[in-house]
Amino acid sequence: MEKYRILPHTADGKFEAFGGTLEEAFANAALALASLMWDWSRIAPKVEQLVRVEGSDKEQLLVKFLGEIVYLVETRQFLLGQVRKLEIRPHFEGLSLDAVLAGETLGSGHEIYGDVKAVTYHELAIEEGGPGEGSRVQVVVDM
Amino acid sequence: MDLRQIDANTWEIPASAGMRVPAVIYASARLMGDMRRDKTLAQARNVACLPGIERRSFVMPDAHQGYGFPIGGVAAFDPADQGIISPGGVGYDINCGVRLLRTDYTEADVAAKSRELLAAIFEEVPAGVGKGGVTKLSRAVLRDILGRGAEWAVENGYGRKEDLERTEERGRMADAAPEEISDRALERGIPQLGTLGAGNHFLEIQKVEEIRDPAAARVFGIDVPGQVLVMVHCGSRGLGHQVATDYIETMERAFGSAGLPDRELVAAPFTSAEGQRYYRAMCAAVNYAFANRQMIAHWVRDVFAQVLGSAKGIDQVYDVCHNVAKIEEHEVGGWSKRLVVHRKGATRSFGPGRPEIPAAYRATGQPVLIPGSMGTASYVLAGTKEAEALSFGSTAHGAGRLMSRHEASRRFRGEQIRDDLARRGIVLKSTSMKGVAEEAAEAYKDVDEVVRVSTEVGLGRVVAKLVPLGVMKG
Numbered sequence: 189m190e191k192y193r194i195l196p197h198t199a200d201g202k203f204e205a206f207g208g209t210l211e212e213a214f215a216n217a218a219l220a221l222a223s224l225m226w227d228w229s230r231i232a233p234k235v236e237q238l239v240r241v242e243g244s245d246k247e248q249l250l251v252k253f254l255g256e257i258v259y260l261v262e263t264r265q266f267l268l269g270q271v272r273k274l275e276i277r278p279h280f281e282g283l284s285l286d287a288v289l290a291g292e293t294l295g296s297g298h299e300i301y302g303d304v305k306a307v308t309y310h311e312l313a314i315e316e317g318g319p320g321e322g323s324r325v326q327v328v329v330d331m
Numbered sequence: 332m333d334l335r336q337i338d339a340n341t342w343e344i345p346a347s348a349g350m351r352v353p354a355v356i357y358a359s360a361r362l363m364g365d366m367r368r369d370k371t372l373a374q375a376r377n378v379a380c381l382p383g384i385e386r387r388s389f390v391m392p393d394a395h396q397g398y399g400f401p402i403g404g405v406a407a408f409d410p411a412d413q414g415i416i417s418p419g420g421v422g423y424d425i426n427c428g429v430r431l432l433r434t435d436y437t438e439a440d441v442a443a444k445s446r447e448l449l450a451a452i453f454e455e456v457p458a459g460v461g462k463g464g465v466t467k468l469s470r471a472v473l474r475d476i477l478g479r480g481a482e483w484a485v486e487n488g489y490g491r492k493e494d495l496e497r498t499e500e501r502g503r504m505a506d507a508a509p510e511e512i513s514d515r516a517l518e519r520g521i522p523q524l525g526t527l528g529a530g531n532h533f534l535e536i537q538k539v540e541e542i543r544d545p546a547a548a549r550v551f552g553i554d555v556p557g558q559v560l561v562m563v564h565c566g567s568r569g570l571g572h573q574v575a576t577d578y579i580e581t582m583e584r585a586f587g588s589a590g591l592p593d594r595e596l597v598a599a600p601f602t603s604a605e606g607q608r609y610y611r612a613m614c615a616a617v618n619y620a621f622a623n624r625q626m627i628a629h630w631v632r633d634v635f636a637q638v639l640g641s642a643k644g645i646d647q648v649y650d651v652c653h654n655v656a657k658i659e660e661h662e663v664g665g666w667s668k669r670l671v672v673h674r675k676g677a678t679r680s681f682g683p684g685r686p687e688i689p690a691a692y693r694a695t696g697q698p699v700l701i702p703g704s705m706g707t708a709s710y711v712l713a714g715t716k717e718a719e720a721l722s723f724g725s726t727a728h729g730a731g732r733l734m735s736r737h738e739a740s741r742r743f744r745g746e747q748i749r750d751d752l753a754r755r756g757i758v759l760k761s762t763s764m765k766g767v768a769e770e771a772a773e774a775y776k777d778v779d780e781v782v783r784v785s786t787e788v789g790l791g792r793v794v795a796k797l798v799p800l801g802v803m804k805g
Contacts, residue, residue, distance in 0.1 A: 194737045196735045196738060197396070197735050198369045198395045198396045198734070199395055199396065199732045199735075200397075200398065201736065201737075202735075224736075244584070247594070248583075258569075259515065259518075259573075261460065262519050262523065263522065263569075299763050300529070300762070300763060300766075301764075301766040301769070302460070302530065302736065302765075302766065303528060303529035303530040303805065305423045305530070305572045306572045306573075306576050307576075308399075309398075309579070309588075309594035309595050309597075310397075310399060310593055311398075311593075312594065328398055330422075330423045330424075330572075
């Protein structure tokens with residue numbers, strides 16, 4: 189199945205990502221986001237980063253999770269190549285997400301061609317399907 | 332949508348369905364055609380629904396779809412009438428802006444050395460995604476910078492005191508509260524101070540192509556066709572982006588987003604605790620960006636001195652913010668009101684007499700810096716008195732995007748663009764050729780048209796047209 193698709197948007201980056209489960213769609217959204225900045229398929233899983241975020245709803249959880257990818261490149265020079273594990277659980281009134289990301293450190297000869305500034309709520313959509321139906325998320329980022 | 336054409340360059344969407352005021356769009360038929368192809372107009376209408384909005388929801392000629400507010404949107408809110416402040420009305424890149432330096436050099440002086448000059452600037456000014464700055468900052472020093480902006484930079488040897496005079500807000504917003512900035516924003520800000528970034532941010536060596544208003548040009552220090560100038564376009568980097576992200580969450584938690592047409596329109600009454608905290612944090616991010624551009628300008632002077640022998644005569648023309656919210660006095664219905672003016676992808680364009688502008692420019696109006704797309708012209712305008720009535724003293728901020736990055740990178744090749752520019756005598760250096768393709772001039776509107784409309788409407792007056800000699804991109 190297709191992991192994600194980049195969609196037209198005048199100024200910014202817009203994409204949809206798919207998955208058999210909501211978790212898988214979130215993981216593919218992380219790869220879609222990375223694809224706006226570097227070619228994740230060429231990044232080897234050399235270092236790991238653990239990510240934990242909490243959100244009041246699925247939308248906020250996704251915005252904060254994708255925000256982690258941007259944060260990690262800016263502060264840890266981490267380039268995502270693979271989402272090893274991703275779990276979403278109920279957490280108090282909202283949700284929490286734990287993920288294991290794998291990739292390389294910037295400076296390893298990879299071209300960085302795009303600069304995602306932030307993940308927005310604009311036109312954000314999450315469709316969580318039942319078993320066998322699949323899930324889809326749609327995200328606009330500021331570039 | 333009920334869109335009415337008022338005159339050649341003015342359009343109105345009358346107030347309906349929740350709009351508190353009409354929306355007014357300044358565009359030629361051609362620019363309006365571009366706006367109608369995306370969601371610019373719907374976004375302008377959404378802004379008109381926000382509490383405390385005064386006069387109109389304004390849209391500048393270069394506007395295009397953003398998130399929440401359109402890019403190229405101007406809106407002012409009255410704090411005394413439940414008026415709001417909105418992080419989405421400022422944008423993620425707080426105090427993204429433009430600085431222009433003038434020099435005593437002419438095209439002939441740099442012609443043989445433009446490649447060397449650009450290469451040396453590329454060495455000196457860090458650029459690109461994830462590329463750290465040269466300074467190792469402690470949190471305490473960063474907080475000091477957030478409080479004092481370009482003033483801190485000048486005190487620490489980056490540039491001259493006179494530069495501050497010729498910077499919007501004198502390079503420092505006094506309402507800044509560094510303590511309202513999250514640890515995460517500080518963490519993103521530490522490695523990025525003194526960096527250009529990537530995307531549409533650039534540094535250009537330019538020459539004066541044409542002087543249209545000799546008297547104002549003289550006042551701005553732009554003396555002759557062929558004179559060399561340097562333009563820097565960048566903002567508050569990850570620190571500002573994080574401030575916006577943090578306060579969108581804070582405001583949503585406090586006020587919710589249930590009734591809003593777009594969650595990115597989340598806002599807080601300006602006088603509320605959350606509104607005040609965001610405003611003060613935003614001011615601190617504005618200061619970071621002023622310090623950032625101040626440091627970059629200093630390195631540019633260093634390079635000119637190294638390569639050409641002297642930095643003499645390299646003076647700042649002006650430094651403008653085009654993503655910001657400010658408290659300003661404006662006349663509404665015969666009354667002078669203090670309003671929270673949001674400019675998101677719009678440049679302040681104050682005319683003669685406004686106390687906010689440097690004394691040297693008080694008779695001409697402030698310099699308005701409008702960069703074009705890669706390889707095309709940029710413009711220096713002078714602010715006008717009329718703009719205050721037409722747009723709370725604002726105009727366009729650039730060419731405005733037309734085509735998505737994805738589409739541009741499919742259609743164009745960075746190497747091809749570099750070679751085409753080289754044939755026109757323009758040197759290009761970038762950390763990424765794919766990034767160059769995304770910024771192809773064809774992906775933008777025609778800046779000449781944007782400036783023509785701006786001038787015809789009265790939002791600004793063209794002083795000089797500039798063209799690039801060398802382009803550095805992140």
